[in-house]
Amino acid sequence: MPKFAANLSFLFTDHIFRERFRLAAAAGFQGVEYLFPYDWPASEVAEWLKAADVEQVLFNLPPGDWANGERGLACLPDRQGEFAEGVEQALNYAMVLDCQRVHCMAGLRPWAVAEAELEAVYVANLRHAADRFATIGATVMVEPINSRIDMPGYWLDGIDKALRLIESIDRSNVKLQLDLYHAQIIQGDLARTIEENIAQIGHVQIADNPGRHEPGTGEINYPFLFSVLDRLGYAGWIGCEYKPLATTEEGLGWMPK
Ligand SMILES: O=C(O)C(=O)[C@@H](O)CO
Ligand SMILES: [Mg+2]
Numbered sequence: 001m002p003k004f005a006a007n008l009s010f011l012f013t014d015h016i017f018r019e020r021f022r023l024a025a026a027a028g029f030q031g032v033e034y035l036f037p038y039d040w041p042a043s044e045v046a047e048w049l050k051a052a053d054v055e056q057v058l059f060n061l062p063p064g065d066w067a068n069g070e071r072g073l074a075c076l077p078d079r080q081g082e083f084a085e086g087v088e089q090a091l092n093y094a095m096v097l098d099c100q101r102v103h104c105m106a107g108l109r110p111w112a113v114a115e116a117e118l119e120a121v122y123v124a125n126l127r128h129a130a131d132r133f134a135t136i137g138a139t140v141m142v143e144p145i146n147s148r149i150d151m152p153g154y155w156l157d158g159i160d161k162a163l164r165l166i167e168s169i170d171r172s173n174v175k176l177q178l179d180l181y182h183a184q185i186i187q188g189d190l191a192r193t194i195e196e197n198i199a200q201i202g203h204v205q206i207a208d209n210p211g212r213h214e215p216g217t218g219e220i221n222y223p224f225l226f227s228v229l230d231r232l233g234y235a236g237w238i239g240c241e242y243k244p245l246a247t248t249e250e251g252l253g254w255m256p257k
Helices: 016-025 043-051 077-098 113-136 159-169 180-186 189-201 223-231 248-252
Strands: 001-005 031-033 055-060 101-103 139-142 174-178 201-206 237-240
Touching: 016 031, 016 043, 016 139, 031 159, 031 237, 043 055, 043 077, 043 101, 043 174, 055 077, 077 113, 077 237, 101 201, 113 159, 139 189, 159 174, 159 189, 180 189, 180 201, 189 201, 189 223, 201 223
Parallel strands: 001 031, 001 237, 031 055, 055 101, 101 139, 139 174, 174 201, 201 237
Antiparallel strands: none
């Protein structure tokens, strides 16, 4: 049975951030993930993890100006200095939080820049991040996100594109973060996508479609996909990155015991 991590940017959001660690543990989660820890000192977050006795599974590199709509820096040619600073900041947090995975967001497509240049910048940035995170044995995740519903303009919006870029980056600690909600919107064919790419998958995230709510509220057959992951020997985490229909606790009935 897969290991489930609570995504604290989506779950338990009717409580302040630091409370969510304890609530996740009380609900049976042994790991947590979330978008960004940078509003709090790493040492404080480490205390919340320790007090709740949960593992820090994943967080994201600094994404640029999130409040003003930026969604990552990795493909942006004029932001490479800021990207490298973000790598150092995230590396410090990963060390203090004992976290082995970070997600590197690609950014929104700057329409005036040629695709070949965006790819070259992205590959160079990911190689840099991978080499820095290799120093602590951590993996950098590449996640295709649908640009049709949730993140219009997101540059890395294809599974095949992500896989091709991972091959070009050519670092063993760069892996695919397969968010099955996005993958369903992007192309569907989820079981085959898992099966064909299991060697590249470093992290999985889940939500149902449409609506991005709990498994069981939409069209995705999660019990079947969990059995596929089990059959293939997936030993990683599954991040619960969904918007509960009511409270988080009320919506946990989908989770296998
Ligand atoms: O939106 C998602 O899906 C994510 O996994 C985030 O890390 C990026 O917004
Ligand atoms: Mg995701």
